[in-house]
Amino acid sequence: MKTAVIYWSGTGNTEAMAKAAAEGANAELFEVSEFNGNAADYEAFAFGCPAMGAEVLEEDTFEPFFTGIEGSLSGKKVLLFGSYGWGDGEWMRNWYDRTKAAGAELIGDEGFIVNEAASDDDLAKLKELASKLA
Template identity: 60%
Template sequence: MSKIAVIYWSGTGNTAMMANEIAAGIGSDAEVFSVDAFHGNVADYDKIAFGCAAMGDEVLEEAEFEPFFSAVEGSLKGKKVALFGSYGWGDGQWMRDWEDRCTKAGANLFDDGLILCGMPDADGKANCKAYGERFAAY
């Protein structure tokens, strides 16, 4: 069994919904945390799914998530990492930038980051659950 953390920031609840569906796809190995509630150590997890909505000019949320991610970024070498988040504008540049950061940090990046526009509908929820299933098997 793998120990898998799903750590996310959500301003409107859309990314939180994604996190919960991804965790449902992962199954009983998943531990879900909002970024402000995570007080553990990423080194204690075999895999980590990070979620953050696009903010501003397509960047990670700057008050809570960016400082958290910057602090753990150096611990991602060799770690299996998945990325996800919601957006309301743009073309996903924040996710491409985030993927590049993870790759440069030496993470074993799972697939392309999963992005959904706005609130996940039934198809979006199904995509999240399937993403979690595939990440659990990664």
């Protein structure tokens, strides 16, 4: 199964998570601005983005990318992950509901989130969860 992990990271926290997810899923890893593939070429995706502003996806790069790809997610396995520094995870719940409404087969109950930097235990859990994309 061809899988892509696509992420945006401002501080490196989500990047570390993306690397763990890519390892767990045996997937290709892309920073969002580097992905120029066709969604139809992949059967599964892991998307990573931290909470920004008032608990939203990063607005300049990741949100426009995700808006463009979400219509192609129907029937595909998708894992969502990211980190946050404030709030209660509303951005992930909204993103999860949005992705589910697009017809994706979501992995995990409500996405995978951590406060600030992921611990080694968090990264191991994410890696295991990402292995379900295969």
